[in-house]
Amino acid sequence: MTALKNRIDFTAVTVVKNANPNGDPLNRGLPRVDETGHGFITDVAYKRKIRNALQDLGAHIYVQAKERTDDNYPDLLSRLKGDPDINKIFQEKDHTKQDYKERMVRAICAKFFDVRAFGAVIALKAGSGNKSANDSIGIRGPVTIQMGTSLGTIYPNDVQITKSVISDIKMKGHQDTMGHKPIVNFGVYVTNGSILPNLAEQTGFSQEDAQLFQKALLNMFVNDASAARPDGSMNLIKLVWTEHQSANGRYPKYEIDDTVHVVYPQGARQVSEVSVQVDPLPGFEKETDDAAVLQVVKERMDD
Template identity: 45%
Template sequence: MANVLNHRIDFKVVFSVAGANPNGDPLNGNRPRQTSDGYGEVSDVAIKRKLRNRLQEMGEKIFVQSQDRADDGLKSLKARADSVKELKGQKDESKYQEVACQTWFDVRAFGQVFAFDKGSSVGVRGPVSIQTARSITPIMINDMQITKSVNSKDAAGRSSDTMGMKYSIDYAVYQFNGSINVQLAEKTGFTEEDANAIHEALKTLFYNDESSARPAGSMEVLRVYWWEHKNKLGDESPAKIFRTVEIKPNEGVDVVKSTEDIDWGSADSAAKTIQCDKLDIFED
């Protein structure tokens, strides 16, 4: 039987965007997400989607699958839940949680809310938390007007082409933080092997993720800082860890145009000052 995780893990991921739209905002014409002070953002939901896709490609069973990547022939979350014999009609919430966590990696990692027909629901809190990614400097957004054929019905005197917009960022570096909570890992059965799978998925986060908005090679993981502590609470607080390791441009650089503009030495040195049992720094 696999060992349930018994020590806290914190991590920081740094990635670059070159000529792509890393996460469009559907309420703002699909422009890249941006804070009020001009910094770029990628939502935690988008990051978890990419993690789920990578974990699925690594052979893990995933509950919340993208429709175009579904590997079980099921077209809804309800159908996927009902496909498990022990879950269909299950009224015991504890048993439901246990079986769901055993069945799907993303449920025991990120948690999930299972809604039932009569208005009740079963909630699972996952141990893996992911924060929103933010660029280290303000971003400049390029806009391009395009034509797209979208009319599905014939209309006299109407062109089949309509105008649209496409957005991209020339270059930016983003970072996000995350943690794995041991107390919640014990409840969902999240194991050390599961943590290793998350670690590997973070390193290859953008593999097979290309699209028209994110061309192949336009998004790249530059660093993964992975701290494993000696105990459940951790040797240092997450706030101190994340605050200590600051990803910033080299002195005198106002606009980051490549990885050479980043002060990696300072960040790596700061990461090594954290008191922990193990530190892994992945550099692509």
């Protein structure tokens, strides 16, 4: 594996059409909207989709969705103990040894892609005979993702629906039941993120991991369809991937993010009406065509 030595910034632009991109369970499942009327998608929602995509790409994932479990482990602790290297450390009698947590972190990060990428709080319930009854390990990951925010105000459409089916024979005469399906008719959401080499060194996140993560970003809406998000209703139209030639980067994060400009007419309803322009900063150049979904921007070595 090649060590990740240079900072990477990325911006993902997503178009939502007749879908609920991220419902709020505390607000009747309505699409999330902030106090200004702009819609948002939580970083946790993005990470769930990325984890799912990484699973499809063959990566080992620690935090798996229940309906997508691929190892038959019923919980996180069982998943940890299922790995021989992790379980060997876990079974040690003395969890207070100076290097215990360091060895545990190395073993967990080596096994699980999402932990060495996003980090995690690993809850360890010590077994009988261990000197620490309960313990937890905090791991900081190099990959950070901001909440995605819509470029315009969002007006959730709460569509009324009915179901014509008898759920229980005892409910005779109550066949039709009213319900609702909240959607966003049309919206453009932008999220930004970074991969930091100093934290990558701590978890073992490599250059090859960064390339696999990029691929997962490009495929995060593949196999993600549901009743709330029908296939084709959420589309990643641009992923801007900016590679620096130093650990801290040549420009502040906000200047990198501000190079991405999204344009679409008022009243737009089609994905094809949305365009994205990228203005590379001095010292950077585009490596891919503007029409491509993946837009790679790299800092020139000679500047």
